[in-house]
Amino acid sequence: PLDRFIITKDFGIQAAIDETVGAVIVESIPWLHGVNPRSKQWWINLRDLCTNRNINLIVDDVAGSFGKLGYAFSTDRYNISADIIATSKAITAGYVPFGATFANKKIVDVLKDSTWDHSHTYNPSAYAIEACNCVLERLDEFNNIPRLEENLSDIFFHTGLESCNIGLVGELKLPTTKSPEQYWKAGLELNIYVPDRFIIVMPVIANEEYFFRLATSIRTLLSL
Incomplete structure (x- = not known):
């Protein structure tokens, strides 16, 4: 768990391990209790x-993969590699239940030479x-995450309030x-864990109309 790490001001890490x-498991972008990149x-x-x-470095990339941090995998944004990456949800834009686990050659070589092999009663459909x-x-076509x-x-800057965003x-x-x-x-939804903060994860296909409606909703919320 992360509480076993000492995080310094420059985000350096000293590990108490x-x-x-055998493995460190990290969420790519903690957001449920506040966005903390x-x-x-x-x-x-x-x-x-x-x-x-x-x-082994295992990255829980459900919240950060497939465009949410600007790349297919959040590790690409930081120019590192993980041994195992877990994804789901955004991998199909939420249209179909689907999850996938990616592993490097070191992990795969161990699995393929062992008896570790299983299937599910509900396998991914075509x-x-x-x-x-x-x-x-879409990620290749739009390539507009920086914009x-x-x-x-x-939008956050013009509110004059404290804010944070990444991807x-x-x-x-x-x-x-x-x-x-x-x-x-x-027209917004409350995050019950941090009711004093508005948290958002935008879709990759957000357009001008989306941002207009978002800005309008935020102004409405602040006026209430």
């Missing part, structure tokens, strides 16, 4: 730590695979806690 630890150097330090101590392919095509990221930053994931700290009813009136 021993020889019994880690720096590129933080990720590089973590990758070096795992490599030097022969520990429909789910096609939805996944469409998402990948979307900048647009979200601009398509953003957080706006509200001056006062808003009720679920106030969120609904503004």
Whole structure:
């Protein structure tokens, strides 16, 4: 768990781990209790730590993959590699239930030479695979994540409030806690874990109309 790491101001990492630890599991972009992105150097330090101590780095990339941080995998943004990456949801843009686990050659070589082999009663359908392919095509076709990221930053900046965003994931700290009813009136949904913050994950295909409606909803929420 992350509480076993000492995080310094520059996001360097000193690990309190021993020889019994076989893997470190990290979420690519913590957001449920507030958007807390880690720096590129933080990720590089973590990758070096795992490599030097022969520990597998497992990235839970459900919240950050397939465009949410600007790339197919969040690790690409930080220019590192993970031993195992877990994904789902955005891999089909949420249209079809689907999840996938990716592993490097080191992991795959161990699995293919062992008795570890299983299947499920509900395997991915051709429909789910096609939805996944469409998402990948969209990422190549639009390639506009930097523009979307900048647009979200601009909307947050003009509120004059404390904010944070990375890729398509953003957080706006509200001056006062808003009720679920106030969120609904503004056409938004409340995150019950941090009711004093507005948290958003934008779609890859966001257009001008989307940003206009988003800015309008935020202004409405702040006025309530």
